[in-house]
């Protein structure tokens with residue numbers, strides 16, 4: 051393009067843009083007196099015509115000449131950039147204490163007793179075991195109390211084999227109260243630990259007849275005064291027969307599965323119960339224990355649990371799982 055011609059960017063072509071600009075400024079300088087200060091170009095003319103652009107340019111503001119060295123010193127940063135960088139700096143965490151390593155942040159994010167995780171476990175238990183109750187055969191509060199005492203260190207199936215004949219032979223609490231422990235022993239022998247269990251059943255019957263008018267008491271404190279009755283047995287009777295949720299039944303299944311599911315890290319049943327009472331909604335205390343006991347019988351065995359069939363699998367990080375799609379936690383075990 052010849053020197054002095056306007057190119058499509060509104061500048062002068064040729065080897066030196068500055069040379070063309072000088073010509074424009076000279077022409078504008080010569081035209082200034084003739085226009086007599088009354089010339090007001092239309093904005094579109096000023097934009098399209100390089101000559102007029104020079105002409106309307108405010109005094110003291112001239113296009114900057116590029117440095118011969120190529121350095122662009124004293125070039126002010128665009129105001130918009132400054133504003134953006136200030137904004138970014140404000141968002142950035144200041145100081146080392148505010149930066150959280152990624153691994154640490156992930157570790158902190160996992161909370162095994164977070165309400166949403168516990169709610170997920172309860173929901174799946176509801177779907178799996180919607181309507182379960184105590185598996186011990188019984189017709190009265192007293193029969194349930196006897197069956198629960200006999201179920202210690204035994205299975206419900208084993209107890210259910212013994213109790214129908216036992217309750218036919220001794221149909222009331224008074225009939226049991228009239229026995230000596232030795233007389234009862236042969237009838238309950240197959241349930242194991244029969245000497246201790248015999249003492250507990252006969253002692254409980256005598257106390258109920260003597261102190262509670264032959265009626266099984268309906269509150270935790272009175273139940274705990276009976277021989278052979280601890281919180282687990284009392285919770286079974288209160289929850290299953292009287293529908294009173296005074297606590298959570300903690301038996302061998304509840305202990306094992308609560309630890310596997312990281313609902314507790316305790317091993318003492320009293321402490322496990324306290325942990326469960328803190329995280330399980332009160333209205334679920336009775337049903338939750340039944341569901342976990344059934345889960346222990348059906349899938350979550352003490353040895354070789356059937357994790358591959360377990361609907362809780364992806365919520366469970368138990369170290370002794372037999373199959374897993376999630377990371378296992380070495381502290382989460384029975």
Ligand code: SF4
Nearest residue numbers: 350355357360363366
């Ligand atoms: S995944 Fe396995 S260990 Fe975990 S609750 Fe289910 S059966 Fe038990």
